[in-house]
Amino acid sequence: MPLPERELLQQLRRAVRGTNAVLGIGDDCAILRIPANHEALITTDFSIEGVHFRRGWQSAECIGHRCLVRGLSDIAAMGGCPIAAFLSLALPKNVPQRWVDRFFAGLLRLADRYGVELAGGDTSQSPGGVLADITVLGSAAKGKALRRSGARVGDRIYVTGALGESAAGLQLLTRKKIKRRDVLPQPRIAVGEWLIEERLATASIDVSDGLSTDLAHICEESGVGAIVDAAAIPVHSSARKVVNALDLALHGGEDYELVFTAPKTARIPSRIAGVDIRQIGEITSGKAVRISQNGRMHLLMSRGWEHFRQEDERRNRRR
Amino acid sequence: MPLPERELLQQLRRAVRGTNAVLGIGDDCAILRIPANHEALITTDFSIEGVHFRRGWQSAECIGHRCLVRGLSDIAAMGGCPIAAFLSLALPKNVPQRWVDRFFAGLLRLADRYGVELAGGDTSQSPGGVLADITVLGSAAKGKALRRSGARVGDRIYVTGALGESAAGLQLLTRKKIKRRDVLPQPRIAVGEWLIEERLATASIDVSDGLSTDLAHICEESGVGAIVDAAAIPVHSSARKVVNALDLALHGGEDYELVFTAPKTARIPSRIAGVDIRQIGEITSGKAVRISQNGRMHLLMSRGWEHFRQEDERRNRRR
Numbered sequence: 076m077p078l079p080e081r082e083l084l085q086q087l088r089r090a091v092r093g094t095n096a097v098l099g100i101g102d103d104c105a106i107l108r109i110p111a112n113h114e115a116l117i118t119t120d121f122s123i124e125g126v127h128f129r130r131g132w133q134s135a136e137c138i139g140h141r142c143l144v145r146g147l148s149d150i151a152a153m154g155g156c157p158i159a160a161f162l163s164l165a166l167p168k169n170v171p172q173r174w175v176d177r178f179f180a181g182l183l184r185l186a187d188r189y190g191v192e193l194a195g196g197d198t199s200q201s202p203g204g205v206l207a208d209i210t211v212l213g214s215a216a217k218g219k220a221l222r223r224s225g226a227r228v229g230d231r232i233y234v235t236g237a238l239g240e241s242a243a244g245l246q247l248l249t250r251k252k253i254k255r256r257d258v259l260p261q262p263r264i265a266v267g268e269w270l271i272e273e274r275l276a277t278a279s280i281d282v283s284d285g286l287s288t289d290l291a292h293i294c295e296e297s298g299v300g301a302i303v304d305a306a307a308i309p310v311h312s313s314a315r316k317v318v319n320a321l322d323l324a325l326h327g328g329e330d331y332e333l334v335f336t337a338p339k340t341a342r343i344p345s346r347i348a349g350v351d352i353r354q355i356g357e358i359t360s361g362k363a364v365r366i367s368q369n370g371r372m373h374l375l376m377s378r379g380w381e382h383f384r385q386e387d388e389r390r391n392r393r394r
Numbered sequence: 395m396p397l398p399e400r401e402l403l404q405q406l407r408r409a410v411r412g413t414n415a416v417l418g419i420g421d422d423c424a425i426l427r428i429p430a431n432h433e434a435l436i437t438t439d440f441s442i443e444g445v446h447f448r449r450g451w452q453s454a455e456c457i458g459h460r461c462l463v464r465g466l467s468d469i470a471a472m473g474g475c476p477i478a479a480f481l482s483l484a485l486p487k488n489v490p491q492r493w494v495d496r497f498f499a500g501l502l503r504l505a506d507r508y509g510v511e512l513a514g515g516d517t518s519q520s521p522g523g524v525l526a527d528i529t530v531l532g533s534a535a536k537g538k539a540l541r542r543s544g545a546r547v548g549d550r551i552y553v554t555g556a557l558g559e560s561a562a563g564l565q566l567l568t569r570k571k572i573k574r575r576d577v578l579p580q581p582r583i584a585v586g587e588w589l590i591e592e593r594l595a596t597a598s599i600d601v602s603d604g605l606s607t608d609l610a611h612i613c614e615e616s617g618v619g620a621i622v623d624a625a626a627i628p629v630h631s632s633a634r635k636v637v638n639a640l641d642l643a644l645h646g647g648e649d650y651e652l653v654f655t656a657p658k659t660a661r662i663p664s665r666i667a668g669v670d671i672r673q674i675g676e677i678t679s680g681k682a683v684r685i686s687q688n689g690r691m692h693l694l695m696s697r698g699w700e701h702f703r704q705e706d707e708r709r710n711r712r713r
Contacts, residue, residue, distance in 0.1 A: 101615055102541050103468040103600060104435035104532070109428050116423035119480045119514065119529055125521040126484075149422040161438045163482075163527045165445075195438065202444040203522025208482045210438055210529045213423070222421050281422060296420050 083166060083175070083198040090179050090193050097159050097194040105194040107159055113214040118149035124204030132248050135174045136181030137257035138205075141329075143182045145283065146211030147189055147262035148331040152281040154221040154271035155213035157264065159194035160186060163208040165201035189264055219271050221279035221335070226297035230277050230336040230358040233343055235263050235350045238286055239314030242327020246317060260331040265348035270335060275343060279335040285328040288377040291364050293336065303356035303375060305368035325366075326378040402485060402494070402517040409498050409512050416478050416513040424513040426478055432533040437468035443523030451567050454493045455500030456576035457524075460648075462501045464602065465530030466508055466581035467650040471600040473540040473590035474532035476583065478513035479505060482527040484520035508583055538590050540598035540654070545616035549596050549655040549677040552662055554582050554669045557605055558633030561646020565636060579650040584667030589654060594662060598654040604647040607696040610683050612655065622675035622694060624687035644685075645697040 091100055099106035109115050122128060122142040130138070143160060150157045162182070166175065186193055191211070244256040263281070270276040278297055280289045286308070294301050310324040317323065336358055337343055345352055359365075366375040410419055418425035428434050441447060441461040449457070462479060469476045481501070485494065505512055510530070518525075563575040582600070589595040597616055599608045605627070613620050629643040636642065655677055656662055664671055678684075685694040 098433075099435070099472070099539065099541065101543070101611075102539075103471040104437040104474065104539075106472075106534075106539050107434040107436060109434055114417075115426040115428055115434060115531070116418070117426060117478075117480060117514065117529070117531060118423040119482045119516050119527070121482050121484060121516045121518045121525075121527075123484055123518055123520065123525070126519050152422040153418070153425075155423065159436075161436060161529065163438045163440050165440060165442055165525075195436065197438050197440045197527070199440045199442055200445050201442065201522075203520075206440075206442070206484075206525055208438070208440075208516070208527035210436070210480065212434070212436060215425075220418065220421075220423075220425050222418065224420070292420075 080198055080200050083164065086175065086179065087162065087164065087196055087198050090183060091195055092192055094192055097192045105159065107194065107212060109214050112217050114217050114220065116150055116153050116155040116213040116215060116220060117210065118146050119208060119210045120145035120149070122207040122209070124206070130205065132255055134257050135177035137259060139178040139181030140185045140259050142207045142209050143185050144260055144262050144331055146209045147191065147264065148281040148283065150211055150213035151263045151267040152221065152279050152333055153215060154219065154267040154279065155215040156268060157189055157191045157211055157213040159192045159212045161194060161210040162196035164196065165199040165206040167201045167204060170205065189262065215271060221267065221270060221276050223278055223280050223293050223296035226278040226293050226299050226336040226358045228299055228358055228360045229339050231339055231354050232290070232301060232303065232334065232336050232356040232358065233352050234286070234309060234332055234334050234355050235266050235352055236332045237309040237311035238282060238330050238332060239320060239323035239327050240311040241329040242323040243311065243314040243317055246323065260329070262331055263333045263350060266333055266350050269347050275337045275341045276335040277337060279333055282330045282332045282334060283328055285326040285378065286334065287325050287375050290334055291377045293334065294362065294364055300359040300361040300363045301356055302359055303366045305366050307353060307355045309351065309353045325375070399517055399519050402483065405494065405498065406481065406483065406515055406517050409502060410514055411511050413511055416511045424478065426513065426531060428533050431536050433536050433539065435469055435472050435474040435532040435534055435539060436529065437465050438527060438529045439464035439468070441526040441528070443525070449524065451574055453576050454496035456578060458497040458500030459504045459578050461526045461528050462504050463579055463581050463650055465528045466510065466583065467600040467602065469530055469532035470582045470586040471540065471598050471652055472534060473538065473586040473598065474534040475587060476508055476510045476530055476532040478511045478531045480513060480529040481515035483515065484518040484525040486520045486523060489524065508581065534590060540586065540589060540595050542597055542599050542612050542615035545597040545612050545618050545655040545677045547618055547677055547679045548658050550658055550673050551609070551620060551622065551653065551655050551675040551677065552671050553605070553628060553651055553653050553674050554585050554671055555651045556628040556630035557601060557649050557651060558639060558643035558646050559630040560648040561642040562630065562633040562636055565642065579648065581650055582652045582669060585652055585669050588666050594656045594660045595654040596656060598652055601649045601651045601653060602647055604645040604697065605653060606644050606694050609653055610696045612653065613681065613683055619678040619680040619682045620675055621678055622685045624685050626672060626674045628670065628672045644694070
C-alpha cells in the first residue's frame with residue numbers, strides 16, 4: 076500500500092521521543108541540552124537508494140541501521156558521546172508500509188543500543204527512490220574532541236576491528252555471486268570515548284571511504300606522510316574468502332572502524348572496550364602515504380568505495 | 395558539464411567556513427560552541443526537485459535561498475538565534491557547474507545576512523533530481539524558547555508580514571500564466587528574538603504549511619481552539635491580484651511569517667523589528683479552529699500547500 080506523506084510524518088512523530096536531553100517534540104525545532112563544559116558535535120550523512128544501497132540487496136532493517144551508523148561513526152571518530160539523531164526521509168509512492176516499519180525498527184534498535192534519541196526530522200514524497208539524510212548531534216568535553224589534524228612524525232597508526240566486510244559483500248552482490256547480504260557495522264563509540272579519556276590519540280577518523288582515503292585525510296590535515304605495513308592490516312574474515320582481499324581492506328569503505336594515531340611512547344592496549352586494536356604503520360615526514368608489502372615499498376593511492384563502484388559498473392556494462 | 399561527486403564535495407568544503415563558534419572544518423563532525431546558559435535548537439528540512447521546487451520555475455539562487463530559509467524560519471519560530479547550517483546536497487549528473495555555483499550563492503547570501511555559518515554537510519550523486527536537506531543549529535536562553543504549546547484561552551493571535559505570496563506565485567506557475575517567479579521570503583529571526591526578550595508570546599510557529607494548518611498545530615499542542623477574523627488576515631499584494639486571494643493567504647504555505655499568541659493584556663506593537671504585526675483573532679476554549687467572515691462563522695479546515703499541489707496536479711491532468 077502506498078504511504079501518504081501525512082502518515083509518514085505521523086510515523087516519524089511516533090518514533091520521535093523526548094527525554095531530559097531532548098525537549099520540543101512537536102515544535103519547529105528540537106530543544107537539546109549540551110552537557111556543561113561540552114561542545115556540540117554535528118554531522119550529516121546521506122543514504123540514497125541506488126547510490127548507497129539497493130532495496131533488493133539488503134533488508135529494510137539493515138538499511139535503517141546503516142543510515143544511522145554513518146552518523147554515529149562520525150561522532151565516534153571525534154571521541155564524542157551521541158545525544159540525538161534527526162531523520163529526513165523521502166519515500167516514493169510504491170514503498171510498502173511494512174518496509175518503512177522495518178526501516179524504522181533497524182534504525183531505532185541501533186539508536187537504543189547507543190542511547191541516542193530520534194529527536195526530529197522531516198518527511199517528503201520522493202520522485203525517485205528512498206532518500207534518507209541523517210543528522211547526529213553529540214558532544215565532547217571542551218577542546219578534547221579528536222581531530223584529523225594532530226598526527227605527528229613518529230606517531231604509530233592503529234585501526235580498530237577488521238576491514239573489508241562491507242566491500243566484500245558489495246563485490247559479491249555486484250558480481251551476482253549472492254542475492255542479498257546484510258552487513259551491520261557498529262560505531263566505535265566506546266573506543267573513541269576511551270581515547271579521549273586517556274588522552275592518548277593525536278588524530279582520528281572513521282573508515283567510511285576506505286582506509287587508503289581516510290588515512291590520506293589524516294595526513295593532509297596533519298601535514299605529514301605515512302607508511303602502512305600490508306601484513307599488519309586486519310582483513311575481515313568474509314573478505315579473506317575473495318581474491319583481492321587486501322584491496323578490499325585497503326580501499327573498501329563503510330566499515331566504520333576507527334583509524335587513529337598515537338605517540339610511539341603511548342601504551343595502546345590490544346583491545347579497547349572489547350574491540351581489537353592493531354598497529355598498522357607509522358607517521359612519516361613528507362606527504363606520501365606508502366605501503367610496504369613483501370619487502371617492497373609502493374605509494375598507497377586513495378581509492379575509496381567510489382572507485383569500486385565505478386569498476387563494478389564498468390564490469391556490469393561489459394556483460 | 396557534469397559535476398563529479400568529488401568536485402561537489404570540494405565545492406561544499408570551500409563554501410564551509412569556520413569562526414569562533416564553528417571548529418572542526420575538515421573533520422568528521424563540526425565542533426560548535428553553544429553560548430553559556432543556552433539550549434541548542436535543531437531543525438532539518440528537505441528541498442526536493444519536483445516536490446518543493448522545479449529548476450524551470452525558479453532561479454538557482456532562489457532555490458538555494460529557499461532551501462536555507464526553511465531551516466532559519468524554524469529557528470525564528472522558537473525565538474532562537476541561528477548559529478550554523480549543514481547542507482546535504484545530491485546532484486544528478488546533468489546539472490551544470492554554473493547552476494551549482496548560483497545555488498550556493500543564493501544560500502550563502504542568506505546565510506551571511508543572518509550571521510549563519512555553513513559548517514558542514516554531505517554530498518552525493520543523485521539518481522533523480524536535485525536533493526537538498528538543510529540542518530540548522532541555533533540556540534535560545536535556557537527554558538525561554540517559544541513553543542507551540544503555551545497558548546491560553548483569551549490570548550490574541552498575531553501574524554507577521556503578509557501571507558499568500560508563495561502560493562500566488564505557485565498558482566500562476568502551475569496554471570502556466572507565468573513561466574518563472576522568484577519569491578525570496580525572509581526568516582523572521584529578529585521578531586522571534588524580540589518576542590523572547592520581551593516575554594510577551596505564549597506560543598509561536600512559522601507559516602510553512604499554511605496559516606490554517608500551522609494555527610491548528612498551535613491549538614492541538616496547547617489544547618485550545620481559535621477564531622480568526624477573515625477581514626484581518628494580511629493578504630500579500632501579489633495574492634490580491636488572483637481570484638481566491640483569501641484562500642491563498644489562509645492555506646498557501648512557505649510564506650515563513652510567524653504566527654504567535656500573546657495575552658490579551660500584552661502590548662504588541664504594530665511593527666516589530668521593521669515587520670508589520672497584525673492581530674488576526676483569538677484563542678478560545680474547545681478544539682475548533684473557526685473563521686468569521688461577513689458576519690458568519692465557519693470551521694477553518696487545515697488545508698496546507700499539499701492540498702493546493704494536489705488540486706493543481708488534478709487540474710493539469712485534466713488538460
